[in-house]
Amino acid sequence: MITLPHAPLAQAGIDAAIDASLRRLRERAAAVDPTVDALAAAIERATNGGKRFRPALVVAAFETLGGRIDDTPALYPVAAAFELLHTAFVVHDDVIDHDTHRRGTLNIAGEFRARGRLRGADVAGASLLGDAAGILAGDLLLHEATRVVALAPLDDGERADLLELVDDAVLVSTAGELADVENSVTQGVSLDPDAILLATANKTAVYSFSAPLEAGAVLAGAPTESRRALRQFGQQLGLAYQLVDDLIGAFGSAAVAGRREGGDLHEAKQTPLIALARQSENWPEVADALSEAHTGPVAIRVAQRALAASGARARMESLVADTLDSARSAVAASLLPDATRAMLLDLADAVQDRVP
Known part of the structure:
Protein backbone atom coordinates (compact mmCIF):
# COMPACT_ATOMS: atom_id res chain seq x y z
CA MET A 1 0.00 0.00 0.00
CA ILE A 2 1.17 3.54 -0.72
CA THR A 3 1.85 5.86 2.20
CA LEU A 4 0.66 9.38 2.90
CA PRO A 5 2.67 11.79 5.06
CA HIS A 6 0.72 13.44 7.85
CA ALA A 7 1.36 15.15 11.17
CA PRO A 8 2.02 13.02 14.26
CA LEU A 9 -1.02 14.60 15.93
CA ALA A 10 -3.21 13.39 13.07
CA GLN A 11 -1.82 9.88 13.38
CA ALA A 12 -2.43 9.95 17.11
CA GLY A 13 -6.00 11.10 16.55
CA ILE A 14 -6.65 8.34 14.02
CA ASP A 15 -5.12 5.68 16.26
CA ALA A 16 -7.09 6.85 19.29
CA ALA A 17 -10.40 6.74 17.40
CA ILE A 18 -9.71 3.23 16.06
CA ASP A 19 -8.63 2.06 19.50
CA ALA A 20 -11.82 3.47 21.04
CA SER A 21 -13.98 1.42 18.67
CA LEU A 22 -12.00 -1.74 19.26
CA ARG A 23 -12.05 -1.21 23.02
CA ARG A 24 -15.83 -0.74 22.98
CA LEU A 25 -16.24 -3.90 20.94
CA ARG A 26 -13.97 -5.85 23.26
CA GLU A 27 -15.81 -4.64 26.39
CA ARG A 28 -19.19 -5.52 24.89
CA ALA A 29 -17.96 -8.93 23.76
CA ALA A 30 -16.44 -9.78 27.14
CA ALA A 31 -19.79 -9.18 28.79
CA VAL A 32 -21.55 -11.57 26.40
CA ASP A 33 -19.47 -14.73 25.97
CA PRO A 34 -15.84 -15.92 26.22
CA THR A 35 -15.78 -17.13 22.61
CA VAL A 36 -16.99 -13.84 21.18
CA ASP A 37 -14.49 -12.12 23.48
CA ALA A 38 -11.78 -14.19 21.79
CA LEU A 39 -13.19 -13.07 18.44
CA ALA A 40 -13.03 -9.41 19.51
CA ALA A 41 -9.41 -9.93 20.58
CA ALA A 42 -8.63 -11.43 17.17
CA ILE A 43 -10.27 -8.41 15.51
CA GLU A 44 -7.97 -6.13 17.51
CA ARG A 45 -4.94 -8.03 16.22
CA ALA A 46 -6.27 -7.95 12.64
CA THR A 47 -6.70 -4.18 12.80
CA ASN A 48 -3.20 -3.53 14.13
CA GLY A 49 -0.13 -3.43 11.92
CA GLY A 50 -1.64 -1.78 8.83
CA LYS A 51 -0.54 1.54 7.41
CA ARG A 52 -3.98 3.07 8.02
CA PHE A 53 -3.83 4.80 4.67
CA ARG A 54 -7.57 5.28 4.22
CA PRO A 55 -8.16 7.29 7.41
CA ALA A 56 -5.03 9.29 6.59
CA LEU A 57 -6.60 10.06 3.22
CA VAL A 58 -9.73 11.40 4.94
CA VAL A 59 -7.59 13.67 7.10
CA ALA A 60 -5.38 14.79 4.19
CA ALA A 61 -8.39 15.81 2.09
CA PHE A 62 -9.94 17.59 5.08
CA GLU A 63 -6.80 19.52 5.94
CA THR A 64 -5.84 20.53 2.39
CA LEU A 65 -9.40 21.73 1.75
CA GLY A 66 -9.12 24.12 4.69
CA GLY A 67 -10.92 22.13 7.38
CA ARG A 68 -10.31 23.11 11.00
CA ILE A 69 -9.83 20.18 13.36
CA ASP A 70 -10.73 22.25 16.44
CA ASP A 71 -14.18 22.82 14.93
CA THR A 72 -14.65 19.24 13.68
CA PRO A 73 -14.67 16.65 16.48
CA ALA A 74 -16.12 14.08 14.04
CA LEU A 75 -12.97 14.02 11.88
CA TYR A 76 -11.06 11.22 13.57
CA PRO A 77 -14.07 8.96 14.26
CA VAL A 78 -15.14 9.22 10.61
CA ALA A 79 -11.58 8.59 9.47
CA ALA A 80 -11.43 5.55 11.76
CA ALA A 81 -14.62 4.18 10.19
CA PHE A 82 -12.80 3.73 6.88
CA GLU A 83 -10.09 1.66 8.56
CA LEU A 84 -12.74 -0.52 10.18
CA LEU A 85 -14.41 -0.88 6.79
CA HIS A 86 -11.11 -1.86 5.21
CA THR A 87 -10.41 -4.46 7.89
CA ALA A 88 -13.89 -5.93 7.40
CA PHE A 89 -13.28 -6.36 3.67
CA VAL A 90 -9.84 -7.88 4.28
CA VAL A 91 -11.23 -10.38 6.80
CA HIS A 92 -14.03 -11.42 4.44
CA ASP A 93 -11.61 -11.60 1.52
CA ASP A 94 -9.42 -14.03 3.45
CA VAL A 95 -12.42 -16.29 3.96
CA ILE A 96 -13.31 -16.12 0.27
CA ASP A 97 -9.72 -16.97 -0.70
CA HIS A 98 -9.39 -19.67 2.02
CA ASP A 99 -6.34 -17.85 3.37
CA THR A 100 -5.28 -18.51 6.96
CA HIS A 101 -2.38 -16.05 7.22
CA ARG A 102 -1.86 -12.33 6.70
CA ARG A 103 1.32 -10.32 7.22
CA GLY A 104 3.08 -13.57 8.09
CA THR A 105 0.84 -14.48 11.03
CA LEU A 106 -2.45 -16.29 11.51
CA ASN A 107 -5.45 -14.23 10.47
CA ILE A 108 -8.84 -14.47 12.20
CA ALA A 109 -9.88 -17.55 10.25
CA GLY A 110 -6.49 -19.12 10.93
CA GLU A 111 -6.67 -18.37 14.64
CA PHE A 112 -10.07 -19.99 14.97
CA ARG A 113 -9.06 -23.00 12.90
CA ALA A 114 -6.24 -23.52 15.40
CA ARG A 115 -8.69 -22.92 18.25
CA GLY A 116 -10.98 -25.59 16.84
CA ARG A 117 -8.18 -28.13 16.56
CA LEU A 118 -7.13 -27.48 20.15
CA ARG A 119 -10.68 -28.20 21.22
CA GLY A 120 -10.81 -31.50 19.39
CA ALA A 121 -12.40 -30.55 16.08
CA ASP A 122 -11.40 -32.50 12.99
CA VAL A 123 -9.97 -30.69 9.95
CA ALA A 124 -13.39 -30.04 8.41
CA GLY A 125 -14.83 -28.79 11.70
CA ALA A 126 -11.87 -26.52 12.37
CA SER A 127 -12.16 -25.10 8.85
CA LEU A 128 -15.86 -24.42 9.39
CA LEU A 129 -15.14 -22.65 12.68
CA GLY A 130 -12.41 -20.54 11.07
CA ASP A 131 -14.67 -19.47 8.20
CA ALA A 132 -17.53 -18.68 10.59
CA ALA A 133 -15.23 -16.55 12.74
CA GLY A 134 -13.97 -14.64 9.70
CA ILE A 135 -17.47 -13.97 8.40
CA LEU A 136 -18.78 -12.86 11.78
CA ALA A 137 -15.73 -10.70 12.51
CA GLY A 138 -16.19 -8.92 9.19
CA ASP A 139 -19.87 -8.42 9.98
CA LEU A 140 -19.04 -6.87 13.35
CA LEU A 141 -16.53 -4.52 11.73
CA LEU A 142 -18.99 -3.46 9.02
CA HIS A 143 -21.55 -2.69 11.71
CA GLU A 144 -19.01 -0.81 13.81
CA ALA A 145 -17.93 1.35 10.85
CA THR A 146 -21.52 2.37 10.18
CA ARG A 147 -22.23 2.85 13.88
CA VAL A 148 -19.27 5.21 14.29
CA VAL A 149 -20.49 7.47 11.48
CA ALA A 150 -24.09 7.30 12.67
CA LEU A 151 -23.11 8.46 16.17
CA ALA A 152 -20.39 10.99 15.26
CA PRO A 153 -21.00 14.66 16.21
CA LEU A 154 -22.30 15.81 12.82
Missing part, protein backbone atom coordinates in the same frame (compact mmCIF):
# COMPACT_ATOMS: atom_id res chain seq x y z
CA ASP A 155 -25.21 17.84 11.54
CA ASP A 156 -27.96 15.91 9.77
CA GLY A 157 -26.80 16.82 6.27
CA GLU A 158 -23.21 15.76 6.91
CA ARG A 159 -24.34 12.51 8.51
CA ALA A 160 -26.59 11.67 5.55
CA ASP A 161 -23.80 12.38 3.06
CA LEU A 162 -21.26 10.31 4.96
CA LEU A 163 -23.60 7.36 5.46
CA GLU A 164 -24.31 7.42 1.74
CA LEU A 165 -20.56 7.25 1.07
CA VAL A 166 -20.24 4.24 3.40
CA ASP A 167 -23.26 2.63 1.74
CA ASP A 168 -21.75 3.10 -1.73
CA ALA A 169 -18.40 1.75 -0.54
CA VAL A 170 -19.97 -1.44 0.82
CA LEU A 171 -22.25 -2.07 -2.15
CA VAL A 172 -19.72 -1.33 -4.89
CA SER A 173 -16.97 -3.33 -3.18
CA THR A 174 -19.38 -6.25 -2.81
CA ALA A 175 -20.14 -6.07 -6.52
CA GLY A 176 -16.45 -6.05 -7.40
CA GLU A 177 -15.55 -8.95 -5.12
CA LEU A 178 -18.44 -11.12 -6.27
CA ALA A 179 -17.67 -10.45 -9.93
CA ASP A 180 -14.01 -11.24 -9.30
CA VAL A 181 -14.88 -14.61 -7.78
CA GLU A 182 -17.35 -15.39 -10.57
CA ASN A 183 -14.74 -14.53 -13.19
CA SER A 184 -12.23 -16.82 -11.48
CA VAL A 185 -14.52 -19.86 -11.42
CA THR A 186 -15.85 -19.50 -14.99
CA GLN A 187 -12.53 -20.00 -16.73
CA GLY A 188 -14.08 -21.81 -19.68
CA VAL A 189 -16.06 -18.69 -20.62
CA SER A 190 -14.55 -15.95 -22.77
CA LEU A 191 -14.79 -12.96 -20.45
CA ASP A 192 -15.42 -9.40 -21.59
CA PRO A 193 -12.30 -7.32 -20.82
CA ASP A 194 -14.49 -4.32 -19.96
CA ALA A 195 -16.42 -6.41 -17.43
CA ILE A 196 -13.18 -7.55 -15.83
CA LEU A 197 -11.95 -3.95 -15.74
CA LEU A 198 -15.17 -2.85 -14.05
CA ALA A 199 -14.84 -5.57 -11.41
CA THR A 200 -11.24 -4.51 -10.86
CA ALA A 201 -12.27 -0.89 -10.29
CA ASN A 202 -15.18 -1.80 -8.03
CA LYS A 203 -13.05 -3.90 -5.70
CA THR A 204 -10.93 -0.99 -4.51
CA ALA A 205 -11.61 2.40 -6.05
CA VAL A 206 -14.58 3.55 -4.01
CA TYR A 207 -13.79 2.35 -0.49
CA SER A 208 -10.04 2.98 -0.68
CA PHE A 209 -9.89 6.25 -2.59
CA SER A 210 -12.95 8.17 -3.73
CA ALA A 211 -15.05 7.64 -0.57
CA PRO A 212 -12.30 8.64 1.93
CA LEU A 213 -11.43 11.68 -0.18
CA GLU A 214 -15.07 12.72 -0.39
CA ALA A 215 -15.55 12.12 3.32
CA GLY A 216 -12.75 14.58 4.06
CA ALA A 217 -14.41 17.07 1.72
CA VAL A 218 -17.79 16.66 3.45
CA LEU A 219 -16.21 17.30 6.84
CA ALA A 220 -14.34 20.34 5.50
CA GLY A 221 -17.55 21.81 4.07
CA ALA A 222 -16.09 21.76 0.55
CA PRO A 223 -18.37 22.67 -2.38
CA THR A 224 -20.05 20.10 -4.63
CA GLU A 225 -17.57 20.79 -7.43
CA SER A 226 -14.67 19.82 -5.19
CA ARG A 227 -16.38 16.61 -4.14
CA ARG A 228 -17.05 15.76 -7.78
CA ALA A 229 -13.40 16.30 -8.71
CA LEU A 230 -12.22 14.17 -5.80
CA ARG A 231 -14.66 11.42 -6.78
CA GLN A 232 -13.42 11.39 -10.38
CA PHE A 233 -9.81 11.38 -9.28
CA GLY A 234 -10.38 8.66 -6.69
CA GLN A 235 -12.15 6.37 -9.15
CA GLN A 236 -9.33 6.64 -11.68
CA LEU A 237 -6.59 6.35 -9.07
CA GLY A 238 -8.29 3.33 -7.49
CA LEU A 239 -8.50 1.58 -10.85
CA ALA A 240 -4.83 2.31 -11.55
CA TYR A 241 -3.89 1.08 -8.08
CA GLN A 242 -5.71 -2.22 -8.58
CA LEU A 243 -4.24 -2.68 -12.06
CA VAL A 244 -0.78 -2.23 -10.56
CA ASP A 245 -1.74 -4.73 -7.85
CA ASP A 246 -2.61 -7.20 -10.61
CA LEU A 247 0.78 -6.63 -12.22
CA ILE A 248 2.42 -7.21 -8.83
CA GLY A 249 0.33 -10.36 -8.36
CA ALA A 250 1.69 -11.74 -11.62
CA PHE A 251 5.21 -10.31 -11.83
CA GLY A 252 6.12 -8.79 -8.46
CA SER A 253 8.63 -10.32 -6.09
CA ALA A 254 7.42 -12.14 -2.99
CA ALA A 255 8.68 -9.23 -0.87
CA VAL A 256 6.63 -6.69 -2.83
CA ALA A 257 3.53 -8.86 -3.19
CA GLY A 258 3.51 -9.99 0.42
CA ARG A 259 2.94 -13.59 -0.68
CA ARG A 260 4.44 -16.08 -3.14
CA GLU A 261 5.80 -14.68 -6.39
CA GLY A 262 3.26 -15.02 -9.19
CA GLY A 263 0.47 -15.73 -6.71
CA ASP A 264 -2.29 -14.61 -9.09
CA LEU A 265 -0.97 -16.99 -11.75
CA HIS A 266 -0.77 -19.85 -9.25
CA GLU A 267 -4.41 -19.20 -8.25
CA ALA A 268 -5.58 -18.80 -11.89
CA LYS A 269 -7.14 -15.39 -11.21
CA GLN A 270 -8.95 -13.85 -14.17
CA THR A 271 -7.46 -10.36 -14.03
CA PRO A 272 -7.37 -7.65 -16.72
CA LEU A 273 -3.84 -8.90 -17.51
CA ILE A 274 -5.26 -12.28 -18.51
CA ALA A 275 -8.09 -10.62 -20.45
CA LEU A 276 -5.51 -8.69 -22.48
CA ALA A 277 -3.53 -11.87 -23.10
CA ARG A 278 -6.70 -13.53 -24.45
CA GLN A 279 -6.79 -10.88 -27.19
CA SER A 280 -3.29 -11.82 -28.36
CA GLU A 281 -2.52 -14.27 -31.15
CA ASN A 282 -0.19 -15.89 -28.61
CA TRP A 283 -3.12 -16.87 -26.38
CA PRO A 284 -2.84 -20.64 -26.99
CA GLU A 285 0.75 -20.60 -25.72
CA VAL A 286 -0.20 -18.37 -22.79
CA ALA A 287 -3.16 -20.60 -21.90
CA ASP A 288 -0.94 -23.68 -21.90
CA ALA A 289 1.58 -21.98 -19.63
CA LEU A 290 -1.13 -20.71 -17.26
CA SER A 291 -2.65 -24.17 -16.98
CA GLU A 292 0.62 -25.37 -15.42
CA ALA A 293 1.32 -22.33 -13.24
CA HIS A 294 -0.18 -23.96 -10.16
CA THR A 295 2.53 -26.63 -10.18
CA GLY A 296 5.36 -24.47 -8.84
CA PRO A 297 7.90 -21.64 -9.27
CA VAL A 298 9.39 -22.90 -12.53
CA ALA A 299 5.97 -23.09 -14.17
CA ILE A 300 5.12 -19.63 -12.86
CA ARG A 301 8.21 -18.17 -14.52
CA VAL A 302 7.25 -19.87 -17.79
CA ALA A 303 3.81 -18.28 -17.53
CA GLN A 304 5.35 -14.88 -16.77
CA ARG A 305 7.50 -15.11 -19.90
CA ALA A 306 4.51 -16.17 -22.00
CA LEU A 307 2.45 -13.24 -20.75
CA ALA A 308 5.25 -10.80 -21.50
CA ALA A 309 5.77 -12.27 -24.98
CA SER A 310 2.06 -11.89 -25.74
CA GLY A 311 2.31 -8.15 -25.17
CA ALA A 312 -0.19 -8.29 -22.30
CA ARG A 313 2.26 -6.93 -19.74
CA ALA A 314 3.18 -3.95 -21.91
CA ARG A 315 -0.49 -3.23 -22.66
CA MET A 316 -1.30 -3.42 -18.97
CA GLU A 317 1.47 -0.96 -18.12
CA SER A 318 0.13 1.35 -20.83
CA LEU A 319 -3.37 1.06 -19.36
CA VAL A 320 -2.00 2.02 -15.95
CA ALA A 321 -0.29 5.06 -17.46
CA ASP A 322 -3.46 6.12 -19.31
CA THR A 323 -5.58 5.71 -16.18
CA LEU A 324 -3.17 7.78 -14.12
CA ASP A 325 -3.21 10.44 -16.83
CA SER A 326 -7.00 10.53 -16.50
CA ALA A 327 -6.65 10.94 -12.75
CA ARG A 328 -4.19 13.79 -13.19
CA SER A 329 -6.47 15.40 -15.77
CA ALA A 330 -9.31 15.42 -13.25
CA VAL A 331 -7.03 17.40 -10.93
CA ALA A 332 -5.90 19.78 -13.67
CA ALA A 333 -9.50 20.52 -14.70
CA SER A 334 -10.63 21.17 -11.12
CA LEU A 335 -10.75 24.27 -8.96
CA LEU A 336 -9.30 22.43 -5.98
CA PRO A 337 -6.89 24.35 -3.71
CA ASP A 338 -3.21 24.06 -4.56
CA ALA A 339 -2.50 22.01 -1.44
CA THR A 340 -5.15 19.46 -2.39
CA ARG A 341 -3.93 19.29 -5.98
CA ALA A 342 -0.36 18.69 -4.82
CA MET A 343 -1.46 15.92 -2.46
CA LEU A 344 -3.46 14.18 -5.19
CA LEU A 345 -0.67 14.39 -7.74
CA ASP A 346 1.74 12.91 -5.20
CA LEU A 347 -0.66 10.00 -4.79
CA ALA A 348 -0.73 9.41 -8.55
CA ASP A 349 3.06 9.40 -8.63
CA ALA A 350 3.17 6.93 -5.75
CA VAL A 351 0.88 4.51 -7.62
CA GLN A 352 3.07 4.83 -10.71
CA ASP A 353 6.13 4.00 -8.63
CA ARG A 354 4.56 0.66 -7.56
CA VAL A 355 4.63 -0.79 -11.09
CA PRO A 356 6.93 -3.87 -10.90
